[in-house]
Amino acid sequence: MKKLMMAVILMMTTAITFGQEKNKKLTMEVDGKCEMCKTRIEKAALGVKGVKYALWDVASHDLSLIIDERKTDPMKVKSAIVKVGHDTKELKASKEAYAEVHPCCKYREDDTDDSEKHH
Numbered sequence: 001m002k003k004l005m006m007a008v009i010l011m012m013t014t015a016i017t018f019g020q021e022k023n024k025k026l027t028m029e030v031d032g033k034c035e036m037c038k039t040r041i042e043k044a045a046l047g048v049k050g051v052k053y054a055l056w057d058v059a060s061h062d063l064s065l066i067i068d069e070r071k072t073d074p075m076k077v078k079s080a081i082v083k084v085g086h087d088t089k090e091l092k093a094s095k096e097a098y099a100e101v102h103p104c105c106k107y108r109e110d111d112t113d114d115s116e117k118h119h
């Protein structure tokens with residue numbers, strides 16, 4: 001599993017190095033629950049330099065983005081999102097950041113611990 005992750009990361013790095021797109025479309029999974037989360041997630045994503053478009057879907061939890069790859073990369077967007085308390089697949093929000101989200105936005109089943117069991 002670790003090896004696979006490494007290979008994926010390497011492939012991603014290679015792709016970015018060899019073809020930086022001005023208007024790269026991508027989708028990433030972001031945890032959240034409601035319209036308030038949507039606003040928070042999109043605001044965080046759009047706050048990253050190089051992000052031109054961000055739309056989070058409440059039902060699918062998919063964040064669709066258009067980014068300028070010369071200015072940013074998906075990991076930067078993810079760091080901005082976890083900072084406002086929303087988990088992504090690779091990066092998880094800190095306890096402190098998660099504690100900041102509105103009570104009705106608590107999307108974690110067990111919000112007492114970061115080291116929750118993975119499905």
Ligand SMILES: [Cu+2]
Binds near residue numbers: 035038104
């Ligand atoms: Cu919410």
